[in-house]
Amino acid sequence: MTVIPLGHFLLLAAMLFGIGLAGVLTRRNVLVLLMSIELMLNAVNLTLLAFARYRGWTDGHVFAFFVIAVAAAEAAVGLAMVLAVFRLKRTVFVDDLRLLKR
Amino acid sequence: MPPPELILFYVLATGTLVAAAVMLLPSTGRNPIHSAIALIAAFFCLAGLYAQLSAHLLTALQIIVYAGAIMVLFTFVIMLLNLTPADMREPRFAWWKVAGGVLGLFVFGKLATVITLATGGEQPINLADPMNTPLGSVRDVGRMMYTTNLVAFELASVLLLVAAVGAVVLAKKKLDYVDAPEPSPARTHLHRNVPAGTVLPHGADADPPASHGAHH
Numbered sequence: 681m682t683v684i685p686l687g688h689f690l691l692l693a694a695m696l697f698g699i700g701l702a703g704v705l706t707r708r709n710v711l712v713l714l715m716s717i718e719l720m721l722n723a724v725n726l727t728l729l730a731f732a733r734y735r736g737w738t739d740g741h742v743f744a745f746f747v748i749a750v751a752a753a754e755a756a757v758g759l760a761m762v763l764a765v766f767r768l769k770r771t772v773f774v775d776d777l778r779l780l781k782r
Numbered sequence: 783m784p785p786p787e788l789i790l791f792y793v794l795a796t797g798t799l800v801a802a803a804v805m806l807l808p809s810t811g812r813n814p815i816h817s818a819i820a821l822i823a824a825f826f827c828l829a830g831l832y833a834q835l836s837a838h839l840l841t842a843l844q845i846i847v848y849a850g851a852i853m854v855l856f857t858f859v860i861m862l863l864n865l866t867p868a869d870m871r872e873p874r875f876a877w878w879k880v881a882g883g884v885l886g887l888f889v890f891g892k893l894a895t896v897i898t899l900a901t902g903g904e905q906p907i908n909l910a911d912p913m914n915t916p917l918g919s920v921r922d923v924g925r926m927m928y929t930t931n932l933v934a935f936e937l938a939s940v941l942l943l944v945a946a947v948g949a950v951v952l953a954k955k956k957l958d959y960v961d962a963p964e965p966s967p968a969r970t971h972l973h974r975n976v977p978a979g980t981v982l983p984h985g986a987d988a989d990p991p992a993s994h995g996a997h998h
Contacts (some may be wrong), residue, residue, distance in 0.1 A: 684783040684834070687901035691894055692795045692831075698890030698989030699802045705882025707806065709870070709887040711860060715821050718800055718852065722828055725840070729989040732917065733835040741923045742931050744840050748847050755852045759859045760952035766863055768946075770812075772870075 689730035710765075711723045714758050736760045738774035791834060797827040812870050818856045825849040837918035 696719060703716030725744045732740025766772060801824035805817045828843040863869075917923075927935050 684791050684974075685901065687897055688791060689831070689835070690901065692798070694890050694893035694897060695799060696802055697893065698886045700801070701889055701921075702883050702886025705885055706879045706987045709814055711856065712805070712817050714984060715856065716807060718848070719821065719824065722825065722844075722848070722889070725844075726828065726831060729832055729835045729837045729840060729918070732837070738917045738922050738926045741837055741840055741918050742926050744837070744928065745843065745923065746902040746934060746938055748840075748843055752847060752852055753941050754946045755855055756949040758869045759855055760949035763859060763862065763953045768932065768936060770869070772863065772865065773900060774898055 686730055686734045690727060693723045693726040693730070696720070696726065708775050710762055710772050710774050713774065714755065714762075717753065718751060721747055787834065791831070794830045798824050799990050801827060814865070814870075814952070815857065817854060819859060821856075822849050822853045825853065835918065836918045839918060839920045865875045899967070 700716045700720035701719075703719065706712055707713055707716065709750075725747055726728060728740040728744045728747070732738065762772065765777065769776065773778070798901045804820040805824065823849045825844060829841050830845055830847070832841040
């Protein structure tokens with residue numbers, strides 16, 4: 681007998697996505713920004729896996745796998761860019777990086 | 783007395799939400815290493831939720847790839863940056879912070895409305911029924927991945943290779959051709975210890991020109 685409704689998982693994923701979105705919009709430290717993006721990707725993964733379980737689709741698992749792969753690539757490149765920018769400008773704040781704004 | 787699965791779900795969900803909130807709080811999140819540790823805790827709780835959804839492969843991947851590889855990368859970069867407290871100052875209050883929080887809440891509210899409308903009248907299905915066998919084992923996901931999604935799988939491996947090469951190219955030190963004609967021992971001093979404009983031996987400038995004006 682199932683005891684956890686599908687909506688529980690979906691609501692939790694929506695909360696995590698909202699927290700991640702608020703983090704991207706409110707924090708200015710680029711490291712915390714990247715972490716918030718990882719949190720949003722995880723919220724999407726939770727939604728995919730919940731639907732996969734309750735609807736009997738394996739596609740959700742495959743899609744979540746690809747999300748993890750893309751997240752790993754994004755974190756690697758993003759953190760390398762953070763390192764390069766920090767060497768050049770000595771800052772981790774996105775507000776300080778406005779070379780294109782003049 | 784609620785069933786144990788539901789209790790476990792609530793414990794894991796609360797842990798995930800608390801860890802995610804701790805990641806964002808300005809008091810704890812000012813130092814990015816605190817955010818990273820909170821996010822690792824959130825990822826472990828999420829792995830437990832994936833296990834509840836009988837996604838065995840994704841549970842293992844969540845711990846190995848997310849809590850392992852990605853967050854270790856984050857902590858390594860945080861340690862490499864070696865931030866001083868002056869580097870971590872962040873405005874305490876600003877209008878866009880309020881706007882961002884409100885927008886996050888708004889998006890959650892919209893999603894919650896849709897979810898409640900879509901799943902409100904749904905009868906809970908019996909997951910223990912043989913008709914509803916779990917599909918998240920390594921065999922099921924692997925069969926799906928190596929047959930239907932083989933091209934996407936190979937493309938993902940190419941993407942990871944390109945990302946690894948790109949990360950190495952982006953992050954490697956470019957000391958040789960920035961300002962020093964030959965590799966000089968003076969460049970091994972961190973330039974934050976040397977006043978800007980100091981002429982070092984071998985004619986190497988203490989600062990690359992691009993970092994002028996970025997000192998605090």
